[in-house]
Amino acid sequence: MSIFMNIAIDGPSASGKGTIARRLAEHFHLSYLDTGALYRAVAKHILDQGKNPDSPEDAVASAIYVRDHLSWEMLEDQALRNDVVAEATSRSSQIPEVREILKDTQRQFAQHPPHKPDLKPWAGSILDGRDIGTVICPDATIKFFITASPEVRAQRRTKELLSKGIDTTYEAVLMDMKNRDSRDRNRSIAPAHAAKDAIILDTSDLTADAVFEKACDLIKEKLA
16 A cells, blocks of 8 residues: 655755755655745746736736646746746745735645656655745645755855856855845745754755755655
8 A cells, every 4th residue: 555645845945955855756756846936937927927026916916827827837937947037936925815825726736746657655745845844734744944054055056057158146146045035034924944843954065965865764764
């Protein structure tokens, strides 16, 4: 008999949470949702419409659009990954009504993930974001909070952007990251912080392989 489990992974941007979530999903045959992509899709739609990411009216209209027209193609759009969309996301995602609209979409995925024929011996879902363990999946089988110092995260993001031909500097990325972290931590609804029962993994001095192996061991220990 297969075992159904939910894994919640939270953490700030460029902490490595997306990388570890995708690897764990593949390893344990889980359906994976990058919840940040939902909020990025909302922000992109706001910008595409020439609207204001700080406007609750504009943000809510785009959140409803994303909820009603959600597709894997929308979530995998590479345009979601640029810094203009990221900045708009940090602003529009603070609006309580936006988070409320997308909350049920995330919970539905967690509880009833898309069927995959290879979900053996495990079955379930893995979601990563900012408030998975605290709000979306408070009863998750296991929760991780992936973090790293702002300086290390800024180095990673700068390297990533430069590799894509995007002109930037470490100083600019670091300042933007610190501002974004502050907004995420201090927003009134679902502030970004580790759940009380989350396992904190600091990736500042760890390789991606080391983090993956440690997470795998912790999951297997939890299920034993």
